Amino acid sequence: MSVAGEPGARVRQLREKAQELNQAAERCSDPQERQRLRDKARHLQERSEQVGDVGEKHVRPME
Numbered sequence: 001m002s003v004a005g006e007p008g009a010r011v012r013q014l015r016e017k018a019q020e021l022n023q024a025a026e027r028c029s030d031p032q033e034r035q036r037l038r039d040k041a042r043h044l045q046e047r048s049e050q051v052g053d054v055g056e057k058h059v060r061p062m063e
Contacts, residue, residue, distance in 0.1 A: 007051055014048035017041075 021041035028034040 011048045011052045014044045014051065018044040018048065 018041040021037045021044065025034045025037035025041065028037060
């Protein structure tokens with residue numbers, strides 16, 4: 001895999017994991033556990049956005 005492709009793969013992984021955690025939260029009956037899962041999913045989503053931003057900086061041509 002090329003260096004330019006790595007941020008995209010990482011972003012995809014983080015987003016998939018966040019989606020899985022959100023789905024698990026929906027199935028969870030314990031309110032505290034549900035909130036913990038949602039918080040973790042939100043954190044991963046934020047990380048995916050940060051990684052995506054860094055990856056875009058490397059991919060964009062200089063103007």
